[in-house]
Amino acid sequence: MKKFIVSIICILLFVSILPVMGQDEAPETFSSGDWDYIENKDGITLTKYKGSETDLVIPGELDGKIVTQLEKELFMNNMNLVSVVMPDSITSTGANVFNGCAALKDVQLSTKLKAINTGLFRYCISLEQIMIPFTVTSINGFAFSDCIQLKEIILLSITSIGESAFDNCMSLTNVVVSGKLTTVHGRAFRDTPWLDAQTDEFVMMGKDVLIKYNGTDTDVEIPYGTTMISSAFEENYRIESVTIPETVNNIGQYAFREAVNLQNVNIPEYATTIGANAFNGCRSLTEIELPEGYVFKSLGGSAFRNNTQLSKINIPASITNLPDGVFADCPALTDFIIPASVTTVHKNAFLNSQNIHLYVTPGTDGERFAKEFEIPYDYSLQSVDDFIIKPEEEGIQIVRYTGKLFDVEVPAEINGERVISIGTAAFQNNNQVKRVILPLTIQSIGDWAFSYMEDLEYVQINGNVKKIGDNVFTGSDALKEIKLPETVEEIGTEPFSSPSATICAAPESAAYAALQAMGYTVQAYDACSPDEELLTLWAELNGMEITAEEICDCSICSETPGESADDALTNSGSDAAASDINIIRIPDGLSELTVDLLPAEAKELILIIPASVETIDEKILDGRTISIISDSGTAAESFATANGLKFVVQVNTLLGE
Numbered sequence: 001m002k003k004f005i006v007s008i009i010c011i012l013l014f015v016s017i018l019p020v021m022g023q024d025e026a027p028e029t030f031s032s033g034d035w036d037y038i039e040n041k042d043g044i045t046l047t048k049y050k051g052s053e054t055d056l057v058i059p060g061e062l063d064g065k066i067v068t069q070l071e072k073e074l075f076m077n078n079m080n081l082v083s084v085v086m087p088d089s090i091t092s093t094g095a096n097v098f099n100g101c102a103a104l105k106d107v108q109l110s111t112k113l114k115a116i117n118t119g120l121f122r123y124c125i126s127l128e129q130i131m132i133p134f135t136v137t138s139i140n141g142f143a144f145s146d147c148i149q150l151k152e153i154i155l156l157s158i159t160s161i162g163e164s165a166f167d168n169c170m171s172l173t174n175v176v177v178s179g180k181l182t183t184v185h186g187r188a189f190r191d192t193p194w195l196d197a198q199t200d201e202f203v204m205m206g207k208d209v210l211i212k213y214n215g216t217d218t219d220v221e222i223p224y225g226t227t228m229i230s231s232a233f234e235e236n237y238r239i240e241s242v243t244i245p246e247t248v249n250n251i252g253q254y255a256f257r258e259a260v261n262l263q264n265v266n267i268p269e270y271a272t273t274i275g276a277n278a279f280n281g282c283r284s285l286t287e288i289e290l291p292e293g294y295v296f297k298s299l300g301g302s303a304f305r306n307n308t309q310l311s312k313i314n315i316p317a318s319i320t321n322l323p324d325g326v327f328a329d330c331p332a333l334t335d336f337i338i339p340a341s342v343t344t345v346h347k348n349a350f351l352n353s354q355n356i357h358l359y360v361t362p363g364t365d366g367e368r369f370a371k372e373f374e375i376p377y378d379y380s381l382q383s384v385d386d387f388i389i390k391p392e393e394e395g396i397q398i399v400r401y402t403g404k405l406f407d408v409e410v411p412a413e414i415n416g417e418r419v420i421s422i423g424t425a426a427f428q429n430n431n432q433v434k435r436v437i438l439p440l441t442i443q444s445i446g447d448w449a450f451s452y453m454e455d456l457e458y459v460q461i462n463g464n465v466k467k468i469g470d471n472v473f474t475g476s477d478a479l480k481e482i483k484l485p486e487t488v489e490e491i492g493t494e495p496f497s498s499p500s501a502t503i504c505a506a507p508e509s510a511a512y513a514a515l516q517a518m519g520y521t522v523q524a525y526d527a528c529s530p531d532e533e534l535l536t537l538w539a540e541l542n543g544m545e546i547t548a549e550e551i552c553d554c555s556i557c558s559e560t561p562g563e564s565a566d567d568a569l570t571n572s573g574s575d576a577a578a579s580d581i582n583i584i585r586i587p588d589g590l591s592e593l594t595v596d597l598l599p600a601e602a603k604e605l606i607l608i609i610p611a612s613v614e615t616i617d618e619k620i621l622d623g624r625t626i627s628i629i630s631d632s633g634t635a636a637e638s639f640a641t642a643n644g645l646k647f648v649v650q651v652n653t654l655l656g657e
Contacts, residue, residue, distance in 0.1 A: 181206025186253030276300030
């Protein structure tokens, strides 16, 4: 027993010293004098200073290794430092390296430094001046904020200035920039004497960046040529309408924050970005139209937060992220479409927007978000060709047909998903359409779907439809006939109003009984014309002198070898033949043929299979005799060959095309 316990302890000790699988090991730390450092790919990074110098020269080399980086917060809150010389070997620093060095007055930066990182000199309250090397192209957020003794800054090579970079620099009176400057983020020079001294109506910096509006108009037209709006209108309580020129591509942070009377603003067609808090607190805005297309890329956090009257806004398909608080505290925002392009929705994106109702695409992060946070949702509408569609978990619903064709064939698949239903009023009032062919995939037809169509003569309903809604054909008085398949289990009230339409259904079927109970005259299938498509097909088959044995063993075919299909059709009688032929055309565009698409009672079939079908379920063979017509080289031909089925190569005349 003791040996067992000792063995277990040894195993546990051994396991405890192993590195955790899948985790990166911390880099080894070295010490040299007053410094700790780690190695990087270009040299070493200084990670800790243990000295107490007031005038510090940072070494360019330790232990024969080049110093290239300073770790974040390396000297943060060091109260001893008065001056610092940085070696030219340093190319980058972490954030907040000198943050809070209250005694620091003089800094000599590396001539190879590329950026002044976030908060680098924040709260350096004794810093009076600093020379920015020409290698530096960006000043990051809060880099010099609260440097209350800083008097002058010269930025001749800078292209970007970050948020609040010089905020509350209470002594800053001279700022020099060049035309290279293209980006100035919000509040970059807030509460500085330099900005207060600017008296132009539109205060511009660098390459036409608007950083302040000094005018008094309620309706403002921003000058053409402006490329970016920084926090120019923040807390402007006067403006009511702003016209932004098409040259603006960036509406920056805080641009219109708390402009509480702003009612109208346009977003230019070529805008790419709306920054964080750009319209936060714009309580009078009721709607915003964002540019469609693939130019607009980014919405910042809390961009439209606390827009209490905002009820309408669109999200372009180019947006991938809805960040923290972007539509928080927007009680008037109700119907909201999250496009499928959005891959990330922050948990607080709609915080306290209690009336929100989302429209999402199945399988997307929008759907996940709605379910996880129990936000009411439906599946959103999309436009494909002439159809407005609504993706659902089971398949696609046709919400509206917007085309003007006389002859409409509803596709079996859209975007790789099966079309399973015709929605409420989907074709209603369309006076162009005369004929509609529904695919085998359709399972239900919604209320009023084909109502009030002046010229509608014919709708082919295939044999998988189970439900037909109320008033489906009401007001479509040109309708000549309608044939309801035996699969229909439910039919709504007053489906027809055409006085001359012939209604056919199978005598013992649920549809037959329901229609008779409503007072309609219902006839057997032979009272309706066979489907035009199938008649054309069979006529062409007859003319091709294909023998009965070569086609199928179906009930209309002669058992006499060599007798043509034409003779077989004649001998059987045309009415009987038309009734007994089980020819099913699989809709073009369908990629998978499954057993649920075939009527269960049909045992002898000719299947016309398009080249789009790539997969065929072998279950279609169970208890059936099947012949296949398709193009050469298709999956249908391979399926027929593999299963010993009769296969006929399709030609255009075969289909009457």
